[in-house]
Structure formats: structure tokens, C-alpha cells
Amino acid sequence: MRTSDRVIKAFLQLSTVISVLITVLIVLSVFSETMRFFSHVSPFNFFFGLEWSPQTAIRADQAGGSGSFGAVPIFVGTVMIAAIAMAVATPLGLLAAIYLSVYATPRFRNAAKPVLEILAGIPTVVYGYFAVVAFSPLLRAGGDYLGIEVASESALAAGVVMGIMITPFIMSLSEDVISAVPKSLIYGSFAMGATPYETVRNVIIPAAFPGIIGAVLLGISRGIGETMIVVMAAGLSSNLTLNPLEAVTTATVQIVTLLVGDHEFDSPKTLAAFALGFALFIMTFLLNLAAQIIVKRYRQYNV
Amino acid sequence: MFKKTERQARLILKRIHKNKNPFVFSYGVTPAQKWIVKRKRTEKQFKFFGFMSIALSAMFLGGLMLNIVSNGYTAFTRVQIYVPIEFSKEILDPENTGDRAALSKADYRKLVQNGLLTLFPANMSRTEKFELFALVSKGGYYQLREMVLADPSLVGRRGQLWLPAASNVDMFIKRHSLKSEIGISHYKVSNRQFEMLKELIDKERLRKVFNKTFFLGGDSQEPEQAGILGSFIGSIFTILVCIAVAFPLGVATALYLEEFAKENWLTDLIEININNLAAVPSIIYGLLGLSIYINIIGMPRSSALVGGLVLALLVMPVIVIATRNALRSVPHSVRYAALAMGANPVQVAMHHTFIYALPGIMTGVILSVARALGETSPLLLIGMVAFLTDVPKTITDPATTLPVQVYLWTNNPEFGFVENTAAAIIILLLVLVIINALAAWVRQKFEIKW
Known part of the structure; x- marks a missing residue:
């Protein structure tokens, strides 16, 4: 090989x-800050404490003045909003995928797919804007009409809008999985006189089940990592509740509120954001890994 | 004979379907027939649900677009008021120094107020005067000051000028029919102001013009003075940095993995790693940028440079995956042919495979630009959320991007910012549509079907 070729190859390797x-850097940098945080606050308090009020940390030298960093309310809020989102996105995305691959005429498919692709391409900040300007007020008005009090930053509003955001994602993933179901199985079912619904229920869904689970896991991972919608539409202060009509906060919201603005780098308040980020990273990483393994194994069985 | 019985059978079945008993006083509808009816109903319901889920998504998209357009279209025009202005020496330069410092500190509000008073009868009450003065935006005062500072010879002269209306008046004129007073309180316009505005319209002292400020200004506290140019330029700088870093790195990584690396556990690990990297929440990249670029390397906070580098990390796995797919679709015959002609592996990869895969790679890169352009959350963490009235000039200046501007304006409680936010979203979506159309064009025009 000529020297220039060697240089090119070295560049590719580099x-x-x-x-x-x-x-490695992501893990190391976030991990080291997390360790520094845990030298201020014990991991037990962080993972099992019920109170989160980092803003009370006034002075670092002050005894007991480091605020309270119990992250349980934040994890509960994160999971709740993601759960609401998935409760919207899973049926919508799955039904849409089934309709498009089983019932829809090619003409309808060509008209419907761009709609979902546009939904997938809209920046999340736009969803956040819509949640704040249109959806939350609508929900509040609906609640007033029924005599139910709905918080202006309710978990429900943020969750539903996030669900719509995740829908096209679930749809395209499950459509891939459904189209990978062997045609012989589907035709066999039709030949036995089954209706399309019976084929979907007894053949397509069981055959595509691992893939669908993979899609849902990836959806959950997107939901708990989503930032802009919750920063704009969910609450800022922690609130340990399971009521979707109240305001709750999420890990991503806390990271943003703790790190936006001026801050010194040694206070537990700043480092807490890294600890939350690390927890978030681990959660999403495990979910993605699980989804990938499931999908990969499933593809091997089903060629 | 046979045909006749068939016709009879059909008739009977038809009556069954209408739930009428064909055989009076005989056995009724059989369980099997009931079962068929039930199956057909389930089938119909299921199909309906499937259709509804698509319809719901479409309705949401429609509602979103409708909301944005109906809130945002008015931001592209501005209401101006024609005010006679006398640049009187007594107000601007009472000591007759002719000095710029004195001119820049002078009370330009007084000029506008005096001009407005000449338009209406002199016997106005104090509150009426205040209501009158509130019709013109503060931006009008700045406009006069800039005019005088640019041309001090204006002092002592008089003329008529189009000045911007206040934010609420602006919205009111653009969105209200002016035929009745119903609903004027929504715009915080008083009854007296309503009459004044009507009078101004009758005198043709009110007009709507194209809103240049929105496209040529930086951010501002006043909604009618705020523009998107600063954040737009910030977005361009950020994307340029991002692509300059992510494109060579991502493409090179993909080329190495696809064309040179041996298949073993290490490459498997790298592949899983890259797939996972693509799914890491974007905010984590913000944490990385904050701790490494800003804290350890010490790059300027809030700058487009750091923003671009963070987004580069974010889109690099996307570019790697797209490039690998493009390289995979190049048939092996191309590689064998090049090898047979005596090319070495690097030449095969760089002169043949890469060139054939280029359209696919470009499509992937353009789409990843679209993704980087819409990204907001990592930029919040590295401080690109500052309130900036200046347009950034270099990549190390503090900057914001278009989606961050949308976020900042959404958070602003002032009423007038809603139309700015929606208009900024319209611009953002238009840019994204153009980028996606470009990707589709590249794919259609240059992609080779093997």
C-alpha cells in the first residue's frame, strides 16, 4: 500500500x-460526577428518600444545609408520565400499524404514512409548545366542565402529548415486525376461514409478539428520556403522588432546572443533576439493550 | 331445478341476515348463524379502531398545524401609526451642545407624545392622554433615537413618521374586526383607545406592513421588537460546527467497520455500542458537553462551538448507521472487480464503494442535520438559553438556536409572544420541510438501484 493509503486507513481506524x-467518556464523566455527588449524599438517601428539595442547599459549609435529595418522587413522576405516554402510544401505534399492514388499500397507505412521518419529524419543542398553549388549557377546561380540578401542569397533559409523539415510533417499529411475519402463516390462517381480525389475534400478534415488546421497550426508553415536552408542560417541584391530574416532575426536568443558569460545580445541587442523569442513562441503556436482544433473537427464529 | 333451489336458499339466508325467521314457527336462528354475525361485528369494530387510531393521529397533526398557523400568521405583518414628529431642540438638545452623548440620552418619548397629542383635540384628561401614549410601542422611541444619532442635522426639523404600534394594539388591529367593542378587553384595549384607533383609521394614519423586525432582529423584551435572526444565525453556526465534526468522523467510522474490520466480538461490541448510542436520551449528551467541553477543556459557555460539538456527538451514531446501510447496499461485484484490477483494499473502499454509496450517505447526513436542527434539550444544559439581543458573529459568541428561541418565547408570559412563538415554529418547520425535501431529491436523483 502507498503511504497515502496507509494514512487514510489510520484515519478510519482513529x-x-x-x-x-x-x-466511555459519557459513562466516565457522568459516573465520576455521580460519585462526587454520593460523597456528599448517601446513595441510600438518594434512591429511597421521599423528599426532594435541592433548592434549600444554601451554603456548602453549613451543617445539614445540603438540602434533601430523595429521588423517589422524581422516579415515580418519570415513570408515571412515561406510563401515560405508553398507554396512549402503544394502542394507537399498534392499531395503526395493523390497520396499515392488514386492511389499508395501497392508496390509503400512501396517504396515511406521510402524516405519521411528519408527526415523527416534528421537533419535540413544538410538541411542548402545543402542550402548553393548547392541550393543557383544553384539559383544564374539560376538567372544569366536569367539576374535576386539573393542575395546569398536569402529568396527564404532558403524558398524552408525549404519547402522540411516540406513536409514529411505535407504529413504524411494529410495522416492520408485522411485515416480518412469514406470509405462509397468514395465508394459512385465511385459508382456514379466519377473518382478518382472527388472523391478527391468533397468528400475527403471537408471531410478532417479541418484536412488539421490543418496540414498546424502546418507546418507554424514549418516554423517560424525553426532555422538552416535560420541561415545558410538566411541573417543576417534586410531588409524590399517583394522581395523573396533579403536577409531577421528572428526572429530565430536574436535570434542566438544576443546571440552567449560573452554578458552581462543587455543590451537591449541581452534582445531583449528574446523579439523575446517570440513573437515566442506566435505565435507558438497559431498556435498549433488552429491546435489541429480544428483537435479534426473534429475527433468528423467524426467517 | 338446481338453480331454483339455490335462489330459494339465498332468499332464506337474506331473511336470516335481517334477523327475520324464514321458517315461521320453526327453530329460529341457529347458534352457528349467530356466531357468524358476531364474528363479522368484531371484525368491523376492529377495523374501525384501526382506522380511528390513524384518524386520531391525523387529527392531532391537523390541530397542531391549525393552532400554529392561526396563532402565527399575524406575526408576519406589523401595524404602524403615522405620527407627526417635531425633533424640537428644546427637548433633544436644550443646552445646544450638539454632543452625541446628550443626544443619546434625550427624552425621545416626549417627541412621540407631543406628536400624538397634535392628532387629537387638546382638551384630553390625564388618563386619556396615558391611553393615547400607550398606543405606540417603546420601539418607536428607539427608532427616533437611532435616526437622530445617525443624522444629527434632524434636530430642529419636523416631519411625519410611521412608528410601530404597541404589542396589544398590534394584535388587536390584526385580529379584531373593529366593527364592535365586544372582546376588546381580551387585547387589553380600553374603550377610549378603541375610539382613538377608529379615528386613526379614518384619518388613514394606521397601516399594516410586512414585519421586517421579525426577520432582521435579535431577541427583545418587547414582543413587537423581537426577531428570529439571532437564533437563526446561531442555528446555522451550530449546524456547521456539528456537520464539520460529525460527517468525517461518522463516515470514517462506518467505512472502517464495514470495509476493514474483521468480524469478531470486538466489532460486535462496537456495533451494539453504536446502536445504543443512537438511543441514549439527548439530554445525557448535554451533561457530557457540560462536564467535558466546558468544565475540563474550558470552551466558551453558551457558544455555538460547544453546541455544535455536543450535537455532533448526538448525530454521529445516526450518520454511522446510515452510512453502513448505504455501504451494505453496494454489491460485492464492485469490490471484486476493483480488486481484480489491482486496487488495494483502501483504494477499493475510497475510490469505488464509497463513491457508489455516496448518495445514500448524503441522504442520511441531510436527515441527521434535520434532527440536529430540531434538538433543544442538550443545548439548554450548555447555556445556550441566554437572553441575547445581538446576532452572533463568530462561533465562539454566545448564541441560541431556533428551537431554543421557541422554548424561551413559550415561557414568556407576555401575551404578544404567542404569535412570535408560533411564527418561529412556522419558520422552523419550513426549514425542516426544505431539508427533508432536499434529502428526498438527493435520494431520487442520485441513488443507484442495483
Whole structure:
């Protein structure tokens, strides 16, 4: 090989090393800040404490003045909003995928798919704007009409809008999975006189089940990592509740509120954001890994 | 004979379907027939649900677009008021120094107020005067000051000028029919102001013009003075930095993995790693940028440079995956042919495979630009949320981007910012549509079907 070719190959190798290094860097940087946080606050208090009020940390030298960093309300809020989102996105996305692959005429499919692709391409900040300007007030008005009090930053509003955001994602993933179901199985079912619904229920869904679970896991991972919608539409202060009509906060909201603005880098308040980020990273990483393994194994069985 | 019985049978079945008993006083509808009816009903319901879920998504999209357009279209025009102005020496430069410092500190509000008073009868009460003065935006005062500072010879002269109306008046004129007073309180316009505005319209001293400020201004506390140019330029700088870093790195990584790396546990690990990287929440990249770029390396906070580098980390896995897919679709015959002609592996990859895969790679890169352009959350963490009235000039200046501007304006409680926010979203979505159309065009025009 000529020298120039050697240089090119070395550059390619170097780039690969760098892109692997990025993951290592993410883990290391966030992990080291997390460890520094845990030198201020014990992990037990962080993972099991019920009270979250980092803003009370006034002075670092002050005894007991480090605020309280019990992250349970935040995890509950995060999971609740993600659960609401998935309760919207899973049926919508799955039904849409089934309708498009089983019932829809090619003409309808060509008209409907761009709609869902546009939904997938809209920046999340726009969803956040819509949740704040239109959806929350609508929900509040509906609540007033029924005599139910709905908080202006209710978990329900943020969750539903997030669900709509995740819907096209679930749809395209489950459509891939459904189209991978062997045609012989589907035709066999039709030949036995089953209606399309019976085929979907007894053949397509069981055959595509692992893939659908994978899609749902990826959806959950997106839901708990989603930031802009919740920063704009969910609450800022922690609130340990399971009522979707009240305001709750999420890990991503807390990271943003703790880190936006001026801050010194040694206070437990700032480091708490990294601890939350690390927890978030681990959660989403495990979910993605599980989804990938499930999908990969499923593809091997079903060729 | 046979045909006749068939016709009879059909008739009977038809009556069954209408739930009428064909055989009077005989056995009624059989369980099997009931079962068929039930199956058909379930089938119909299921199909309906499937259709509804698509319809719901479409309705949401429609509602979103309708909301944005109906809130935002008015931001593209501005209401101006034609006011006679006398640049009187007594107000601007009472000591006759002719000095710029004195001119820049002078009370330009007084000029506008005096001009407005000449338009209406002199016997106005104090509150009426205040209501009258509130019709013109503060931006009008700044406009006069800039005029005088640019041309001090204006002092002592008089003329008529189009000045911007206040935010609430602006919205009111653009969105209200002016035929009745119903609903004027929504715009915080008083009854007396309503009459004044009507009078101004009759005198043709009110007009709507294209809103240049919105496209040429930076951010501002006043909704009628705020523009998107600053954040737009910030977005361009950020994207340029992002692509300059992510494109070579991502493409090179993909080329190495696809064309050179041996298949073993290490490459498997790298592949899983990259797939996972693509699914890491974007806010985590913000944490990374904050702790490494700003804290350890010490790059300027809030700058487009740091923003671009953070987004580069974010889109790099996306570019790697797109490039690998494009490289995979190039058939092996191309590689064998090049090898047979004596090319070495690097030449095969760089001169042949890469070139054939380029359209696919470009499509992937353009789509990842679209993704980076809409990204907001990591930029919040590295401080690109500052309130900036200036347009950034270099990549190290503090900057915001278009989606961050949308976020900032949404948070602003002032009424007039709603139309600005929606209009900024319209611009953002238009840019995204153009980028996606470009990707589709590249794919259609250059992609090779093997």
C-alpha cells in the first residue's frame, strides 16, 4: 500500500476509536460526577428518600444545609408520565400499524404514512409548545366542565402529548415486525376461514409478539428520556403522588432546572443533576439493550 | 331445478341476515348463524379502531398545524401609526451642545407624545392622554433615537413618521374586526383607545406592513421588537460546527467497520455500542458537553462551538448507521472487480464503494442535520438559553438556536409572544420541510438501484 493509503486507513481506524471513546467518556464523566455527588449524599438517601428539595442547599459549609435529595418522587413522576405516554402510544401505534399492514388499500397507505412521518419529524419543542398553549388549557377546561380540578401542569397533559409523539415510533417499529411475519402463516390462517381480525389475534400478534415488546421497550426508553415536552408542560417541584391530574416532575426536568443558569460545580445541587442523569442513562441503556436482544433473537427464529 | 333451489336458499339466508325467521314457527336462528354475525361485528369494530387510531393521529397533526398557523400568521405583518414628529431642540438638545452623548440620552418619548397629542383635540384628561401614549410601542422611541444619532442635522426639523404600534394594539388591529367593542378587553384595549384607533383609521394614519423586525432582529423584551435572526444565525453556526465534526468522523467510522474490520466480538461490541448510542436520551449528551467541553477543556459557555460539538456527538451514531446501510447496499461485484484490477483494499473502499454509496450517505447526513436542527434539550444544559439581543458573529459568541428561541418565547408570559412563538415554529418547520425535501431529491436523483 502507498503511504497515502496507509494514512487514510489510520484515519478510519482513529475515527472508530474516537466513536467508541465517546461512550466511555459519557459513562466516565457522568459516573465520576455521580460519585462526587454520593460523597456528599448517601446513595441510600438518594434512591429511597421521599423528599426532594435541592433548592434549600444554601451554603456548602453549613451543617445539614445540603438540602434533601430523595429521588423517589422524581422516579415515580418519570415513570408515571412515561406510563401515560405508553398507554396512549402503544394502542394507537399498534392499531395503526395493523390497520396499515392488514386492511389499508395501497392508496390509503400512501396517504396515511406521510402524516405519521411528519408527526415523527416534528421537533419535540413544538410538541411542548402545543402542550402548553393548547392541550393543557383544553384539559383544564374539560376538567372544569366536569367539576374535576386539573393542575395546569398536569402529568396527564404532558403524558398524552408525549404519547402522540411516540406513536409514529411505535407504529413504524411494529410495522416492520408485522411485515416480518412469514406470509405462509397468514395465508394459512385465511385459508382456514379466519377473518382478518382472527388472523391478527391468533397468528400475527403471537408471531410478532417479541418484536412488539421490543418496540414498546424502546418507546418507554424514549418516554423517560424525553426532555422538552416535560420541561415545558410538566411541573417543576417534586410531588409524590399517583394522581395523573396533579403536577409531577421528572428526572429530565430536574436535570434542566438544576443546571440552567449560573452554578458552581462543587455543590451537591449541581452534582445531583449528574446523579439523575446517570440513573437515566442506566435505565435507558438497559431498556435498549433488552429491546435489541429480544428483537435479534426473534429475527433468528423467524426467517 | 338446481338453480331454483339455490335462489330459494339465498332468499332464506337474506331473511336470516335481517334477523327475520324464514321458517315461521320453526327453530329460529341457529347458534352457528349467530356466531357468524358476531364474528363479522368484531371484525368491523376492529377495523374501525384501526382506522380511528390513524384518524386520531391525523387529527392531532391537523390541530397542531391549525393552532400554529392561526396563532402565527399575524406575526408576519406589523401595524404602524403615522405620527407627526417635531425633533424640537428644546427637548433633544436644550443646552445646544450638539454632543452625541446628550443626544443619546434625550427624552425621545416626549417627541412621540407631543406628536400624538397634535392628532387629537387638546382638551384630553390625564388618563386619556396615558391611553393615547400607550398606543405606540417603546420601539418607536428607539427608532427616533437611532435616526437622530445617525443624522444629527434632524434636530430642529419636523416631519411625519410611521412608528410601530404597541404589542396589544398590534394584535388587536390584526385580529379584531373593529366593527364592535365586544372582546376588546381580551387585547387589553380600553374603550377610549378603541375610539382613538377608529379615528386613526379614518384619518388613514394606521397601516399594516410586512414585519421586517421579525426577520432582521435579535431577541427583545418587547414582543413587537423581537426577531428570529439571532437564533437563526446561531442555528446555522451550530449546524456547521456539528456537520464539520460529525460527517468525517461518522463516515470514517462506518467505512472502517464495514470495509476493514474483521468480524469478531470486538466489532460486535462496537456495533451494539453504536446502536445504543443512537438511543441514549439527548439530554445525557448535554451533561457530557457540560462536564467535558466546558468544565475540563474550558470552551466558551453558551457558544455555538460547544453546541455544535455536543450535537455532533448526538448525530454521529445516526450518520454511522446510515452510512453502513448505504455501504451494505453496494454489491460485492464492485469490490471484486476493483480488486481484480489491482486496487488495494483502501483504494477499493475510497475510490469505488464509497463513491457508489455516496448518495445514500448524503441522504442520511441531510436527515441527521434535520434532527440536529430540531434538538433543544442538550443545548439548554450548555447555556445556550441566554437572553441575547445581538446576532452572533463568530462561533465562539454566545448564541441560541431556533428551537431554543421557541422554548424561551413559550415561557414568556407576555401575551404578544404567542404569535412570535408560533411564527418561529412556522419558520422552523419550513426549514425542516426544505431539508427533508432536499434529502428526498438527493435520494431520487442520485441513488443507484442495483
